[in-house]
Amino acid sequence: MKDKKLEANLSLVVSRIFAGLNMNALKFLLPVWMGALTGVTVRCTFAAVAFWVTGWFVKEAPITRRQRIGLLCLGAFGMYGFMFCYLLGISKxxxxxxxIFNSLQPIWVFLISVLFLHERATLMKIIGISLGFGGALLCILTQGSDDLAHDAFTGNMLCLLSSVFFAIYLILSKKLLEEIGLVTVMKYVFGGAALSGLVISTILGWNAPLFADAVHGTWHWMPWVVLAFILIFPTYLSYWLMPIGLKYLKTTVVAMYGYLILTVTSVVSYIVGQDRFTWEQGVAIGMICLSVYFVEVAERKANS
Known part of the structure; x- marks a missing residue:
């Protein structure tokens, strides 16, 4: 079991590093080279195809019709909802x-557990949740729009909502992974997300100057390299590795790896000029880190 936990932690480290770099890559790509909604559809469709192809080579136990429907719905609403808000938010x-908002996932996991799974709300958890909300509120209210964020308020609210969607996805997918194989889960989840994406993109329209230019013979190699990185590493490989962590670690521990995303994204953003550090941002990060610490300490006491 120790080997499995080590494998799970290593899988999460690699997965979350890719996820951190993914934010920087998406910021480069969106919305100049590709619209956010088109980006969601491209990612989900690529992942669905990749995991279905993988499924041809990985033999897992068959699942019931009810489980298939459940996974498709989880993808169509949970995964797609997360990516919809996430990509649209980061483009703004x-x-x-x-x-920062991604780091709130452990708080949402605990809050959902308290509200819907009848987990006891202790003083430590209440303090933690309050600090987390305070940090998020500070970030939302103090960040103005500028050349790096053309609609910061809307973008931040969407990113906040995306963290809620992902927390719900973590809770539900962990339960499913106890019964169903990893590849089976991912191919149906992304299959459902791809269906949602294709329907919505068809209704609202496609927006991908990168593809349009390529059709007319103009190739922009750097955006294509960035897109390939996003599809192969943060999308396919990262989502391959993350369920390994979910299978052997607690949901809150998995969610806490969001700090690694925050660290990687922050370092790269400041190096390449995608963000400017402000004291409000620093305080918000500190409050959210403290909030998760309080919540995690509370859980350890509850389980001891």
């Missing part, structure tokens, strides 16, 4: 702000 705000 900065990568660091997006990562």
């Amino acid at each position: 705000t900065t990568p660091v702000s997006s990562a």
Whole structure:
């Protein structure tokens, strides 16, 4: 079991590093080279195809019709909802702000557990949740729109909502992974997300100057390289590795790896000029880190 936990932690480290770099890559790509909604559809469709192809080579136990429907719905609403808000949000705000809200996932996991799974709300958890909300509110109210974030408020709210969607996805997918194989889960989840994406993109329209230019013979190699990175590493490989962590670690521990995303995204953002550090941002990060610490300490006491 120790080997499995080590494998799970290593899988999450690699997965979350890719996820951190993903924010910087998406900020480069969106919305100049590709619209956010088109980006969601491209990612989900690529992942669905990749995991279905993988499924041809990985033999897992068959699942019931009810399980298939459940996974498709989880993808169509949970995964697609997360990516919809996430990509649309990051196209409007900065990568660091997006990562700050991503770090709230453990708070949402606990809050959902208290509200719907009848987990006891202790003083430590209440303090933690309050600090987390305070940090998020500070980031939302103090960040103005500028050349790096053309609609910071809307983007931040969307990123906040995306973290809620992902927390719900973590809770539900962990339960499913106890019964169903990893590849089976991912191919149906992304299959459902791809269906939602294709329907919505068809209704609202496609927006991908990168593809349009390529059709007319103009190739922009750097955006194509960035897109390939996003599809292969943060999308396919990262989502391959993350369920390994979910299978052997607690949901809150998995969610806490969001700090690694925040660290990677922040360092890269400041190096490449995708964000500017402000004291409000620093305080918000500190408050959210403290909030998760309080919540995690509370859980350890409850389980001891």
